Amino acid sequence: MLKAEHLTYIYGAGTPFERRALDDISFSVQAGEIAGLIGHTGSGKSTLAQHLNALLKPLSGRVLLDGTDIWDKKDARNARFQVGLVFQYPEYQLFEETVYKDIAFGVKNKGVDEADGKRRQPTESELDISVYSAMDFVHLPRELADKSPFELSGGQKRRAAIAGVIAMMPKVLILDEPTAGLDPQGRREILGHIKAYRDATGASVVLISHSMDEVARLADSITVLSEGKTAMSGTPRAVFGRADELEALHLSVPAFTKVFRLLREMGVDIDDGCYTAEAAEAELLRVKSAVSRGAGEETC
Amino acid sequence: MLKDITLGQFFPGNSPLHRMDPRFKIVLVMVYIVVLFVAKGIYAYALIAAFNALAMALSRIRVRLLLRGLRPMLFIVLFTAILNMIYVSGEHVLVSFWVITITWEGVYAAAYMVARIVLLISATLLLTYTTSPIMLTDAIERLLGPLKKIRVPVHEFAMMMTIALRFIPTLIEETDKIMSAQKARGADFESGNIFRRAKALVPLLIPLFVSAFRRADELALAMECRCYHGGEGRTRMRVLHAARIDFLALAVCAVWFGGVITLGILL
Numbered sequence: 001m002l003k004a005e006h007l008t009y010i011y012g013a014g015t016p017f018e019r020r021a022l023d024d025i026s027f028s029v030q031a032g033e034i035a036g037l038i039g040h041t042g043s044g045k046s047t048l049a050q051h052l053n054a055l056l057k058p059l060s061g062r063v064l065l066d067g068t069d070i071w072d073k074k075d076a077r078n079a080r081f082q083v084g085l086v087f088q089y090p091e092y093q094l095f096e097e098t099v100y101k102d103i104a105f106g107v108k109n110k111g112v113d114e115a116d117g118k119r120r121q122p123t124e125s126e127l128d129i130s131v132y133s134a135m136d137f138v139h140l141p142r143e144l145a146d147k148s149p150f151e152l153s154g155g156q157k158r159r160a161a162i163a164g165v166i167a168m169m170p171k172v173l174i175l176d177e178p179t180a181g182l183d184p185q186g187r188r189e190i191l192g193h194i195k196a197y198r199d200a201t202g203a204s205v206v207l208i209s210h211s212m213d214e215v216a217r218l219a220d221s222i223t224v225l226s227e228g229k230t231a232m233s234g235t236p237r238a239v240f241g242r243a244d245e246l247e248a249l250h251l252s253v254p255a256f257t258k259v260f261r262l263l264r265e266m267g268v269d270i271d272d273g274c275y276t277a278e279a280a281e282a283e284l285l286r287v288k289s290a291v292s293r294g295a296g297e298e299t300c
Numbered sequence: 301m302l303k304d305i306t307l308g309q310f311f312p313g314n315s316p317l318h319r320m321d322p323r324f325k326i327v328l329v330m331v332y333i334v335v336l337f338v339a340k341g342i343y344a345y346a347l348i349a350a351f352n353a354l355a356m357a358l359s360r361i362r363v364r365l366l367l368r369g370l371r372p373m374l375f376i377v378l379f380t381a382i383l384n385m386i387y388v389s390g391e392h393v394l395v396s397f398w399v400i401t402i403t404w405e406g407v408y409a410a411a412y413m414v415a416r417i418v419l420l421i422s423a424t425l426l427l428t429y430t431t432s433p434i435m436l437t438d439a440i441e442r443l444l445g446p447l448k449k450i451r452v453p454v455h456e457f458a459m460m461m462t463i464a465l466r467f468i469p470t471l472i473e474e475t476d477k478i479m480s481a482q483k484a485r486g487a488d489f490e491s492g493n494i495f496r497r498a499k500a501l502v503p504l505l506i507p508l509f510v511s512a513f514r515r516a517d518e519l520a521l522a523m524e525c526r527c528y529h530g531g532e533g534r535t536r537m538r539v540l541h542a543a544r545i546d547f548l549a550l551a552v553c554a555v556w557f558g559g560v561i562t563l564g565i566l567l
C-alpha cells in the first residue's frame with residue numbers, strides 16, 4: 001500500500017544547524033492496517049509523516065504509493081489527497097468563517113475525478129455528503145457546521161481539524177499525536193473515531209503517539225524510531241516484549257505489560273505479553289482458575 | 301523557501317568577533333561605514349577589503365554562508381552598476397551603440413559603487429552573524445542611554461525590538477508549519493497568477509494572525525505576572541563589559557582606518 005524505502009533527510013543542510021532527522025528509514029503500512037509509530041521527542045516521527053505525503057522530499061530513498069513513486073508524477077500534490085496527514089495540534093490550521101467551509105476546504109481542493117480523467121469542482125450535494133459524513137465520523141454535532149471554528153472548544157476544534165482531512169477520504173490516514181493535550185475521555189473517543197474510519201473505509205492508518213497504551217490498543221504493527229533510525233519494528237507483542245530496550249530509548253511499555261512483567265518476576269506463572277485490557281482480563285482469569293485448581297488438588 | 305532568509309541571522313560561535321563587546325562592534329561598524337564613504341582611490345579600497353577579509357577570517361564563519369547573505373542584494377548591486385555605467389558621462393568612450401554610450405569613467409564609477417555596496421553589506425552581515433539579537437538590542441539600549449535624559453523611551457523601544465527579534469524565528473517556523481498543514485489539505489501556494497496566489501495566502505495568514513495575537517496576549521500576561529513595569533530601576537542579569545580584546549580591536553581599527561583616510565588624501 002504505502003511504503004517508504006531508505007529515507008534520509010537533513011534539516012538545514014549546509015548550515016551550522018544541520019540536523020540529520022531521518023537516517024535510512026524504511027517503513028510500510030498495508031491496506032486496512034493500523035500502524036503505530038512511536039519514539040522519543042525529536043526522534044523524527046513528524047518528519048517521517050511529512051515524507052509519506054510528499055510535503056518533504058527525501059534527500060535519498062523513495063516513497064511508494066501502490067507501487068509508484070509519489071515524486072514520479074509531476075504533480076506531487078495528488079499524493080496529498082491519497083495520503084491524508086493530520087498535523088500535531090491541527091486546530092491551529094483552522095481559518096474559514098464556518099466549520100463547514102473549513103472542512104470543505106480539502107474536498108474542494110481535491111475536486112472530483114470524472115470518467116474522462118478530468119477534474120471538476122464537487123457539486124453542493126457532493127460537498128454536503130463529504131462534509132457531513134466526516135463530521136459524523138468524528139462525532140461533531142451537525143449544528144456546529146455554521147459556527148465559526150474559533151468559537152469551538154479545544155476538543156471540538158481538534159475534531160473539526162481531523163474531519164477536514166477525513167472529508168478528503170484518503171486511502172491512508174496519518175495522524176500526528178491526535179490525542180495530545182486532550183482529557184482521557186476525549187482521547188478515547190478520538191481513537192474510537194479513527195478506528196471507525198478504518199473499519200468503514202478499509203483505509204490504512206498511521207498513528208503517531210507518545211502513549212504506549214494508545215498504540216497498544218489500536219495498532220496491528222509498531223515501528224519504534226530513535227534518533228532518526230528504526231530501532232524496532234514488528235507486532236505489538238514482539239515490540240513490547242523487548243521492554244528493556246524500549247526503556248533504554250526513554251520509552252515505556254503499556255501499563256498492563258508493566259504489571260504482568262512484575263507479576264512474572266514475583267514468580268506467578270503468567271504470560272507477560274498482554275498489552276490490552278481484554279487480553280489482560282482473559283489471562284488473569286486463566287491464571288486465577290489455574291491457581292484455584294492447583295489449590296484444590298492440594299486439599300484433596 | 302522561508303529558510304533562505306539569513307539577513308540578520310545569528311550564527312553562534314566562540315571566535316574573537318563573537319566575544320567582543322557588542323557596543324564596540326556597533327560603533328566600529330558605524331565608523332567603518334563612514335570611512336568607506338570617505339575613502340578615495342583604489343589603494344584605500346584595497347586596504348578596506350583587506351580589513352574586511354581579516355574580520356571574516358577572525359569570525360570563523362564559512363565563506364559560503366557569507367556569500368549566501370549577499371545573494372538577496374545581487375539585484376540591487378547589478379542595477380546600480382548598470383545605471384552607473386549608462387549614466388556617468390566622460391571623455392574616454394569604451395563602446396557606443398544606439399543611444400547608449402559607455403565610458404571608462406562610467407565603468408570606474410560602477411566598480412566603485414559595487415565595491416562600496418558589497419563591503420558595506422558584508423560588514424553589517426558580519427555584525428549580525430556574530431552578535432545575538434539580544435546582545436545587539438542590549439548594546440543599542442546602552443548606546444542610546446543618554447537620550448533617556450530628553451525623555452526618549454529608549455528602554456521601551458529596545459524591549460519592543462527584543463520581542464520582535466525574538467519572535468521572528470518563531471513566526472517563520474509557524475508559517476512553515478501552517479503552510480505544510482494547508483498543503484496537506486491540497487492548498488496550492490505555488491501556481492496560478494498573482495491574484496490566485498494572493499487568494500491562496502488567506503488560509504495561511506488567518507491562522508498566522510490568530511496565533512500571533514494569542515502569543516502577544518500570553519506574553520503580555522506573563523510579563524505582567526512577573527511585575528514588568530518598564531525599565532525604571534531595573535538591573536541587568538547580563539552586564540556588558542569592555543575587555544582587553546575590545547580595546548585591542550579599537551586600536552587596530554583606529555590605525556587601519558587612519559591608514560585608509562591618509563591614503564585617500566595622499567594619493
Ligand SMILES: Nc1ncnc2c1ncn2[C@@H]1O[C@H](COP(=O)(O)OP(=O)(O)OP(=O)(O)O)[C@@H](O)[C@H]1O
Nearest residue numbers: 011012019021039040041042043044045046047048
Ligand atoms: N523545521 C525544522 N527545521 C530544523 N530542524 C527541524 C525542523 N523540524 C524538526 N527538526 C529537527 O528534526 C528532528 C526530528 O524532529 P521531528 O519533529 O520529526 O520529531 P518528532 O519525533 O516528531 O518529535 P515530537 O515527539 O516532539 O513531535 C528534531 O531534532 C528537530 O529538532
Ligand SMILES: [Mg+2]
Nearest residue numbers: 045046088176
Ligand atoms: Mg512530532
